[in-house]
Amino acid sequence: MPEKPWLAAKNVEWLKVGERKLGGDSCGDVYSGKLKFRGKKAFAVAVKRFHDNLRWMAPGAGGVERYPRVIENLRKAGVPMPKMAFMQHEGKPVVVSELFAKGGRxxxxxxxxxxxxxxxxxxxxxxxxxxxxxxxxxxxxxxxxxxxxxxxxxxxxxxxxxxxxxxxxxxxxxxxxxxxxxxxxxxxxxxxxxxxxxxxxxxxxxxxxxxxxxxxxxxxxx
Ligand SMILES: Nc1ncnc2c1ncn2[C@@H]1O[C@H](COP(=O)(O)OP(=O)(O)OP(=O)(O)O)[C@@H](O)[C@H]1O
Ligand SMILES: [Mg+2]
The missing domain is CATH 1.10.510 (Transferase(Phosphotransferase); domain 1)
Structure with a gap:
């Protein structure tokens, strides 16, 4: 039995992006953050905010449509990866993933x-x-x-x-x-x-x- 998809955007109550930058550069910046599902406790996540000038993320370029499918296909193939989801936050696309960090690093x-x-x-x-x-x-x-x-x-x-x-x-x-x-x-x-x-x-x-x-x-x- 494949594992259930991590989250459906509709179940997200809120997402907060923190101040602390964990990394990033090529495609965006990754921050620590907090995610809350409806009826569940909030927990720490990593949030990637994309740079504004990425060609494949522009409207109509197809990137935004591809992300959820890419994540789903990797998951189905049993690729070891953080729990991960592509969603919109404050009108912009972000990738939210399970946080692998210790002491803020x-x-x-x-x-x-x-x-x-x-x-x-x-x-x-x-x-x-x-x-x-x-x-x-x-x-x-x-x-x-x-x-x-x-x-x-x-x-x-x-x-x-x-x-x-x-x-x-x-x-x-x-x-x-x-x-x-x-x-x-x-x-x-x-x-x-x-x-x-x-x-x-x-x-x-x-x-x-x-x-x-x-x-x-x-x-x-x-
Ligand atoms: N889920 C996560 N948990 C903890 N740290 C993370 C997570 N996702 C990303 N990071 C941190 O952010 C860095 C950059 O992430 P990612 O490679 O996804 O972004 P990028 O835009 O491709 O940046 P880069 O040019 O550094 O590769 C990672 O090397 C790691 O340090
Ligand atoms: Mg990278």
Missing amino acids: SKIMEIRDVMDQKPVLNEKEVERIKDTMVRVFNAGHVPTFDCMSLVRTKKGLVPLVHDVDLFAQPPFAQTMFTVKFLSWLYPENPANRVKAFEDIKRRVTHPASQEALKMVKKMIET
Whole structure:
């Protein structure tokens, strides 16, 4: 049984956006906030307010329509992600998500940042990231470094798809990221990289992603 969607906008009594900025830049700014569902206690959330000049968010450009579907498809594909919803707040679109923070600071470690620090990933962590890639592909998207982050839990580092902005934009060449992911996860041995790629390819059933993976195969082979 799939988990129920997190929230329907009609059940939201109010949303407050706080002063504290948690991060953001490319597409918007992320603040901590509070969300209250009717009949429930208010709880802490992260709220992304989009920059005003985003082309794909302009009226008629389709972005606003795509977000809810993107989130729903990722959720159905079992992608590990914060509970997340796209809604209107004070006449502007926002993404509200389950807050991963401690002491007012985000616990989310962007992959693009940790990559430079070269954390040693154990086998389980590598598997989890690979599994998340497969799930994103099976939701019909190409996993990018932007979309994914790591959170430290008792189980070790766990991947989280915290940023879906690229998926709500018209698709463009994101396949390079698959090659980059594999080089990062299997730095030592190119044969392991090819093996991991073959494993991903075998598990991906979404037609659009299968097409994308054909391009990746060419990149890996050249
Ligand atoms: N649910 C969340 N819980 C805690 N922190 C979050 C959450 N969502 C986002 N953040 C924080 O905000 C930062 C930016 O979020 P996001 O990547 O969605 O925005 P962006 O506009 O793409 O910004 P950037 O250019 O930094 O990627 C994250 O790296 C993280 O620190
Ligand atoms: Mg981002």
